[in-house]
Amino acid sequence: STPVVINTTYTEAQVQELMFSQSADTLYITHNDHDPAKLTRSSHTSWSLSDVDFQDGPYLEENATSTTLTPSHTSGSSRTITASAITGINGGSGFLATDVGRHIRLEHSGTWGWAKITAVGSTTSVTVDIESDFGGTGAVTAWRLGAFSGTTGFPRCLAFWDGRLWFAGTPEEPQTLQGSMSANFETFSPTDTDGTVNDDNGCTFSISADQVNAILWMSSGRALILGTVGGEWRLYSDNSDPVSPNNPVTPKRETTYGSEAIQAQQVGHKTLHVERHGKRVRAIGYVFESDTWESADATMYSEHLFDDGVTAMAWCSVPDPLLLAVRGDGALLAFAFEPRQSVMGWCEWITDGEVESVACIPGDGHTEIWITVKREVYYPGYDIEIVDTNADTKADGKAGDTFVVPDGVTFESDCVVKGVTPAGEARYFRYKGSETISAVGSDVTVTFAAAPTGNQVESIYSSSSVLDSTNWEALTSPARDRRYVERFKAPFLRGDLEDAFFVDSGLTYDGSPTSTVTGLEHAIGKTVQIIADGAVQPAQQVPSTGTLTLEESASKIHVGLGYTSTLQTLPLEAGAADGTALGRTKRVHRVKFLLYETLGVNGLKFGPDTDNLDIMDFRSWSDGIDEVPALFSGVFDAGKMPGGINREGLVTLEQTDPLPCTAVAVMPLMKTEGR
Numbered sequence: 001s002t003p004v005v006i007n008t009t010y011t012e013a014q015v016q017e018l019m020f021s022q023s024a025d026t027l028y029i030t031h032n033d034h035d036p037a038k039l040t041r042s043s044h045t046s047w048s049l050s051d052v053d054f055q056d057g058p059y060l061e062e063n064a065t066s067t068t069l070t071p072s073h074t075s076g077s078s079r080t081i082t083a084s085a086i087t088g089i090n091g092g093s094g095f096l097a098t099d100v101g102r103h104i105r106l107e108h109s110g111t112w113g114w115a116k117i118t119a120v121g122s123t124t125s126v127t128v129d130i131e132s133d134f135g136g137t138g139a140v141t142a143w144r145l146g147a148f149s150g151t152t153g154f155p156r157c158l159a160f161w162d163g164r165l166w167f168a169g170t171p172e173e174p175q176t177l178q179g180s181m182s183a184n185f186e187t188f189s190p191t192d193t194d195g196t197v198n199d200d201n202g203c204t205f206s207i208s209a210d211q212v213n214a215i216l217w218m219s220s221g222r223a224l225i226l227g228t229v230g231g232e233w234r235l236y237s238d239n240s241d242p243v244s245p246n247n248p249v250t251p252k253r254e255t256t257y258g259s260e261a262i263q264a265q266q267v268g269h270k271t272l273h274v275e276r277h278g279k280r281v282r283a284i285g286y287v288f289e290s291d292t293w294e295s296a297d298a299t300m301y302s303e304h305l306f307d308d309g310v311t312a313m314a315w316c317s318v319p320d321p322l323l324l325a326v327r328g329d330g331a332l333l334a335f336a337f338e339p340r341q342s343v344m345g346w347c348e349w350i351t352d353g354e355v356e357s358v359a360c361i362p363g364d365g366h367t368e369i370w371i372t373v374k375r376e377v378y379y380p381g382y383d384i385e386i387v388d389t390n391a392d393t394k395a396d397g398k399a400g401d402t403f404v405v406p407d408g409v410t411f412e413s414d415c416v417v418k419g420v421t422p423a424g425e426a427r428y429f430r431y432k433g434s435e436t437i438s439a440v441g442s443d444v445t446v447t448f449a450a451a452p453t454g455n456q457v458e459s460i461y462s463s464s465s466v467l468d469s470t471n472w473e474a475l476t477s478p479a480r481d482r483r484y485v486e487r488f489k490a491p492f493l494r495g496d497l498e499d500a501f502f503v504d505s506g507l508t509y510d511g512s513p514t515s516t517v518t519g520l521e522h523a524i525g526k527t528v529q530i531i532a533d534g535a536v537q538p539a540q541q542v543p544s545t546g547t548l549t550l551e552e553s554a555s556k557i558h559v560g561l562g563y564t565s566t567l568q569t570l571p572l573e574a575g576a577a578d579g580t581a582l583g584r585t586k587r588v589h590r591v592k593f594l595l596y597e598t599l600g601v602n603g604l605k606f607g608p609d610t611d612n613l614d615i616m617d618f619r620s621w622s623d624g625i626d627e628v629p630a631l632f633s634g635v636f637d638a639g640k641m642p643g644g645i646n647r648e649g650l651v652t653l654e655q656t657d658p659l660p661c662t663a664v665a666v667m668p669l670m671k672t673e674g675r
Contacts, residue, residue, distance in 0.1 A: 003485075006049050010034065016311065016357065019157040019217065019263055021165070023185065028052065030155045032171060035101070036148070056114050056132065057188030057202055058167070058178035059105055059144040060152070063088050068139035069106060074113070075133045081106075081115070083124040084139065090151055094123025098150030104128060105190075107142035111135025112193050132193065144190075147178060156261065160185075161220035162242055164203075168226070174214035175207040177226070177235070177251075179243075190245070199244040207233060207251050216261040219271045225284060226251060227259035227273050232284055232295065254293035257282060265315040265323060267337060272298065272323055278309030281325065281335070298335065302346040305333060314360040316367040319491055324369065330354025332371065351504055352376075352526065352561050356483070369488040375505070377482045377522060484522065492660055494597050497534035497631060498556045502658040506560020513553040520559065521546035529562040529658040534628045536601050536657055558658065565655040566610065567663055572649035576672045585673040586649045588641045593653065594665035597631045603657030608643040608650050631660065635667075645673070 010018065010031065019030045027039040035051040042048070065088035072080040081104060086094030097120050104126075105114040113135060115128035147170060148154050155178075156169030165185035168177035181187045181202050188202035207213055213228035223236035233251040241247045258276030265272045270285040280303075282295045299306055308328035316322040321343075323335035332349040353375035360367050489501040501508065506528075509517055520528070523542045530537040532554030539562065540548055548559065572588070574581050591606060598604070598618075605613035616638050618629045641651075651668050655661040 002045075004045060004047050006039070006047055008049060017261065021158045021160055023160060023165075028158055028165065028185075030158050030167065032153050032156050032169070034154055036154060036158070036167065052186055054103070054148070055187040055189070056105070057103060057190060058147045058204065059103065059188075059190060060147050060173070061144070063141055063143050066141060068141050069104070069143045070139040071106065071115075071128075071130070071134050071137055073130070074135070074137060075130050077129040078118070079115070079128055079130055080121070081126050081128055086123050089123075089145070095120045095126050096123075096151050099126065099145075100150070102149035102151070103146035105144040106134055106140055107195070108135030108138060108140055110195055112191060112195060147173060147176075157215060157217045157263075159218035159220045159224065161218070161224045166218060166224065168218060169215040173206070174212060175209070175228075177205055177215060177218070179203045179205075182244075197245045199242075199246050201245050203243070203245040203248070205235065205249065205251060207253075209253065216259050217264050217273065219264040219266050219273070221266050221269070221271065225264065225271045227264055229276065230258050231256040232259065232273070234293065255282075255284060255295040257295055260310070262310065262313060265313055267315055267321070267323065268339070270339065272313070272315075272337070274310045274313065274325075278311070278328070279303075279306045281306075281310065281313075281323070283337075283339075298337070298344060299346065301344075305346055305348055312357050314358045314369075316360045316369055318365075318367045319493065324358045324360065326355050326358055330356070330374070332358065350563070353505075363490070366490050368490075371486050371488075372483055373486055373505075374481050374483050375522070377524065482522070492597075494631075497599065497628060497659075500531070500534070500658075500660050501558050502531070502660060503529050503558055503560025504563050506558055509557040509559075511555065513555050514557075515550040515553040517548045517550065517557055517559050519546065520548060523561065526561060528559050530557065530559050531658045532557045536659065560658075562656065562658060565661060567653040567666075568609075569651045569666055569668075571647075572651070572668060572670060574649075574670055574672065581649070581670075581672045583647060585645050585647055585675060586670055587645045587673075588643075588649055588651060588668045588670045590669040591638050591641050591651055592667040592669075593636045593638060593663055594634070594667065595636050596633050596662040596664055598633070598636075598661045598663075599629060599631050599657075599659045600655060600661065601657050601659065603655055604659070604661060605654050605656075606638045606641075607652050608641065608646065608648075609652055610654060612643045613652065613654055614639070614642045641668075 014031055014033065017031055021028050025041040029037045029039065037049060037051050040048050067088045068084040070082045083089060083094070086092055090096055090099070099117050099120055102117045103114055104117065105112060111134070113130065113132045115130040117126045117128050119127040121127060152173070153171030155167035158165065158167050163182045164179040166177050166179050170176070178188060179202055181189060182200035190202050190204070191197050192201070207215070207226070207228065209230070211230060213230045215226050215228050217227040219225045219227070223234045226233040226235060231253045232255045233253050235243070235249060235251045237243050237247060237249055239247070243249055260274040260276060260278050262274045270283045272281055272283050274280070275282050281298045283298050284293060284295045287294045306327070310325045310333070311328055312326040314324045316324060320336065321338050323337055325333040325335065327333055327348070330353065332351070332355045334347050334349060336343055336345045351373060353373045355371050355373050357372045359370045361370065362368070484505070486505060492500045492502070505522065507519055520542045524544055524546055525542065527539050527541050529539050530548070530550065532550060532552065533556055537551055542548060550557070571582060572586070576584060588608065593606070600616050600618055602615055604616045606616055607613035616636065618632055620629070623629050649668070649670055651666050653663055653666070
C-alpha cells in the first residue's frame with residue numbers, strides 16, 4: 001500500500017511529452033531533451049530508472065570529408081582521439097562539450113572499433129573509453145559519430161517491431177529511424193568488426209519527402225506506422241523477407257493529414273491517432289475494396305466534443321473496447337470502437353478536477369484504467385490566534401483568513417501566534433504586504449513591521465518554501481491543487497449490489513459493521529455519495545477531520561464524489577404519412593427502456609430533456625420498506641412522458657444515484673403532427 005517513488009530529471013511539462021514502449025518488465029522512455037531511459041521492475045516493490053547504455057551506435061552517416069581522426073591507442077580508457085580539422089564535425093563547429101557520452105566508430109584496415117567520449121579537450125580533441133578495439137592508431141577518414149547526444153538531441157519516439165527496438169525523430173535527423181540489432185535491443189552495430197553487414201545488424205531508414213516531416217510517433221502492427229507532421233507513413237518489406245540492412249526499404253506515405261506528438265493506439269487492424277492541431281482522431285487501416293490505406297475521421301459525428309483538443313490517449317480492450325482520450329480542459333473522452341459491429345460513439349466523463357493523463361494496463365479479468373488527476377483540496381479550518389505579548393488581547397481566525405483586530409485595540413509589534421500546524425507544513429503570515437513570516441510548530445513569537453491594527457494580518461498554510469507578492473494572492477484561499485493517481489474499479493457487470501462501485505475518487509470499506517468511515521482527507525469540504533450494503537444513504541459533506549458518521553452501520557461501504565450519467569437520443573425519425581418526421585411537431589407520449597442490471601432510488605429519471613425529468617420507480621408492492629430492490633433486467637415501462645409537443649422528439653435518461661444503469665434500447669411511442 002506504500003507508493004514506490006522514483007526520482008527523475010524530467011520537468012513537469014516534459015512528463016506530458018514522454019513516449020513509451022514496453023518489453024516484459026522493462027519500459028523504455030524517450031524525450032528529445034533526455035537520454036533514452038528504461039524503467040525496470042524487479043519485483044512489485046523494486047523498481048529502477050536508468051539511462052539506456054547503448055552499445056555501438058546508432059550512428060550518423062559515415063564521414064564524407066577529408067577530415068581524419070587519429071586515436072592515441074587501440075584499446076583502454078582515457079585515450080585521446082584527435083581530428084585534423086573541424087570540417088564535418090557537428091556542422092563545422094568541431095567537438096562540443098555536449099558530445100560527452102557520444103559514440104565514435106573508426107575503421108582501420110578493414111577493422112571497425114568504437115569508443116565513448118568521456119571528455120572534450122578542444123574542438124579537435126576528445127578523451128574516450130575504447131569499448132571495442134581499434135584496428136590501428138593511424139589517421140583515418142572512415143569514421144562515424146553517434147546519432148544520439150546532447151549535441152544532436154535524442155529521439156522523440158520509439159516502438160518494438162519485427163524483433164527490433166526502433167527510435168526516431170531526433171532534432172538532428174527528424175525524418176530518420178534507427179533499428180537495433182535483431183533481438184538485441186540496446187545494440188545498434190551497423191556491421192561486424194570486419195565490416196560485414198549481416199541481416200541481424202542495426203539498420204537505418206529515412207523518409208523521403210518534399211518537406212521536413214519530423215517523426216512524432218510510431219505504432220507497430222504488420223507494418224510499422226509512422227506519424228509525422230505532414231502525413232502518415234508505412235514501413236514494411238516488399239517481399240517475404242524481414243526488414244534488415246540487406247533488405248532495405250523506404251517508408252511510403254499513405255495519408256497526408258498530419259499528426260500530433262501523441263502516442264497512437266493500435267486497435268485490431270486500425271491505428272488510431274490524433275490529427276495535426278489535436279481536434280480530430282483518425283483511424284488508419286487497409287481497405288480491401290480500394291486496395292489502399294485510408295484514414296477515417298473517427299470524430300465526424302462528435303466534433304463539438306473536441307474544441308479543446310486531445311492531449312493523451314490510451315486503449316482499454318476488456319470488457320468494453322474503449323479509446324480513452326484526455327481533453328485539453330481536463331475532461332476524459334471515451335470512444336466505444338468496435339468496427340466489425342459498426343459501433344463508433346463518443347461520450348465525455350467529467351470529474352471534479354482535471355484529468356492530465358491516462359494509461360491502461362492488463363488487470364485481473366479486465367483492463368485497468370489509471371489516470372492522474374488534479375483536484376482542488378480544501379484544508380480544514382485550523383484555529384489560529386494572534387496574541388499580544390504584553391496584554392491579553394488577541395485576534396482569532398482560521399487558515400486562510402484575514403485576522404480582524406477589534407476597534408480601539410492596539411497590538412504591540414511582538415506577538416505570539418498560536419495554533420496547530422499540519423504535519424510537515426509551514427505557517428506563513430503577511431502584514432501590510434511586507435515580507436512573509438514563516439513558522440513551523442505550534443506557538444511562535446513573530447515581530448511585525450508595525451503594530452497590527454484593523455484587517456491587516458493574513459495567514460495561510462503552505463508547503464511552498466517561497467512566498468512573495470506575486471503568488472500570495474493565489475495562496476490566501478484554504479484550497480490548493482493536489483495531483484492524485486487514481487485507478488478505476490473493475491466494471492460492475494452483474495452480481496451483488498453491495499459490490500457495485502459507482503462513485504468518483506472513492507474509497508471502499510469492507511469489514512465488520514461500522515457507522516464510521518475514515519480516510520477521506522482528500523475530499524474535505526466536498527459532498528460525497530454513500531452506498532452501504534447496497535443501500536443509498538444520504539449524501540454528506542466531508543468535515544475537516546476526513547471522517548464521516550453514517551446513518552446506519554454497514555459492512556461494505558463505498559464513499560466518493562457523485563456524478564451524473566446522461567443518455568440522450570438524437571431527434572427521432574419514425575416517418576410520417578407524407579414524408580419525414582424530422583422538423584415536424586411531435587410528441588413522445590410514452591417510453592419504455594430495455595435495461596440490464598439497473599436500479600434507481602430517486603436519481604434515475606427520464607424525460608425529453610434534463611430540465612423536464614420524472615423519477616423511474618423500481619420499488620414494487622412486494623419490496624419490504626427496509627429492503628433494497630433487486631437489480632432490474634428487462635423491459636421497463638417508464639410511463640407517461642413529461643413535457644409537451646416539440647420538433648425534436650428527444651428522449652433523455654439520467655442517473656444521479658451511485659447505482660448501476662445499463663440501457664440496451666430506448667423504445668418511444670410517438671405521434672407526429674402534419675406540420
